[in-house]
Amino acid sequence: MTELLEQIKELVRQAGALLLEAAPEELEISSKEGHGNFVTDYDVRVQELLFSRLKELLPGAAFVGEEGDGPISVGKGYTFIIDPIDGTTNFICGYRFSAISVGLALNGEAVLGVVYNPWSEELYWAQRGEGAYLNGKRL
Numbered sequence: 001m002t003e004l005l006e007q008i009k010e011l012v013r014q015a016g017a018l019l020l021e022a023a024p025e026e027l028e029i030s031s032k033e034g035h036g037n038f039v040t041d042y043d044v045r046v047q048e049l050l051f052s053r054l055k056e057l058l059p060g061a062a063f064v065g066e067e068g069d070g071p072i073s074v075g076k077g078y079t080f081i082i083d084p085i086d087g088t089t090n091f092i093c094g095y096r097f098s099a100i101s102v103g104l105a106l107n108g109e110a111v112l113g114v115v116y117n118p119w120s121e122e123l124y125w126a127q128r129g130e131g132a133y134l135n136g137k138r139l
Contacts, residue, residue: 004057005112005127008102011053015046015100016118019085024094038088043067046084046100054080054102061104074105081105086115096120 019042028041047065054061061078074081080102085091087098096119103113115124124139126132132139 001111001127002130004104005114005125007057008054008104008112008114009116009123009125011050011057012100012102012114012116013118013123014053015049015084016116018042018046018049019091019098019100019118022091024092027092029092038092039067040085040088040092042091043084043088047082050080050082050084050100050102054082074108076107079105079108 083101091098
């Protein structure tokens with residue numbers, strides 16, 4: 001599981017690099033159900049990147065993503081839970097307080113999670129039974 005966690009952290013960093021390329025004035029923005037609930041082309045691009053790359057790591061895994069019409073529940077086996085840009089409104093406004101969030105559940109139980117703010121280079125992660133970390137330092 002530790003090797004998988006390292007691979008997920010690297011993929012999340014790659015997705016963060018994609019966000020750093022975004023120019024707020026060039027974003028394609030739409031709204032979805034709910035008040036002030038926006039989605040950008042980068043939400044979709046980051047989610048697609050993570051889905052495709054994570055699928056290579058765990059080919060049989062299911063995916064739950066904030067953007068799209070996929071399943072909304074975690075079932076048997078491995079399931080990735082992804083919020084491609086947690087803080088989309090901040091992202092749209094050019095505030096540097098957004099993050100990419102990836103969780104992994106096994107049979108409905110969370111086993112690890114990674115959260116990354118690419119602007120501050122803060123990488124949080126946790127693994128069941130191993131504690132939580134920020135940039136390699138135990139919290």
